[in-house]
Amino acid sequence: MGLEETLKQRSGGVCELCGSTDDLGVYEVAPSNKKVEEHAYICSVCKNQLENPESLDENHWHCLNDSMWSEVDGVKVIAYRVLTMLKKQDLLDMLYLEDDIKSWAEQGLFAQENKVIHRDSNGVVLSAGDTVNIIKDLEVKGAGFTAKRGTAVRNISLPQDDPEHIEGRVNGVKIMILTKYLKKG
Ligand SMILES: [Zn+2]
Numbered sequence: 001m002g003l004e005e006t007l008k009q010r011s012g013g014v015c016e017l018c019g020s021t022d023d024l025g026v027y028e029v030a031p032s033n034k035k036v037e038e039h040a041y042i043c044s045v046c047k048n049q050l051e052n053p054e055s056l057d058e059n060h061w062h063c064l065n066d067s068m069w070s071e072v073d074g075v076k077v078i079a080y081r082v083l084t085m086l087k088k089q090d091l092l093d094m095l096y097l098e099d100d101i102k103s104w105a106e107q108g109l110f111a112q113e114n115k116v117i118h119r120d121s122n123g124v125v126l127s128a129g130d131t132v133n134i135i136k137d138l139e140v141k142g143a144g145f146t147a148k149r150g151t152a153v154r155n156i157s158l159p160q161d162d163p164e165h166i167e168g169r170v171n172g173v174k175i176m177i178l179t180k181y182l183k184k185g
Helices: 003-011 044-051 060-067 073-085 089-094 099-113
Strands: 024-028 039-043 132-134 138-140 145-147 165-170 173-178 182-184
Touching (some): 024 044, 044 060, 060 073, 073 089, 073 099, 132 165
Antiparallel strands (some): 138 145
């Protein structure tokens, strides 16, 4: 039986975090050794939130009141990370993790803390794939053109070593643009 089938059976066909039956998929709880118990079967709402922890919606995660009691290590680790990020100390105090599981959970948090966050000129958090608009004429050095104010830059990428710049295509040329000259579209 493949991983997805195994997880589908384990979960009973519902999101192992929130119980939703919509748009379920396999989620690898990093860092993992690809073992079955290091994966969770979760819905796209939970997945999106886990991948964009700066946008965690506290209301959605009331579901952890139940799912934190899961027998699955991967699910407990996700619960631990989300509860930590939401500063739910009362629930964390109840969530018992074996030492090795706890250190796994904390490794993920550490990666989270070091994650570079990009913000536009208004302080709005940018995500990879976003469309942004340039708010000022910018001379593109070395490319011989000006990126005009109002130009939309689609499908941006976010260099993880540099919170001040995004990368995107203008006039077909891939360039780095200062986030302070951008507004999320
Ligand atoms: Zn869910």
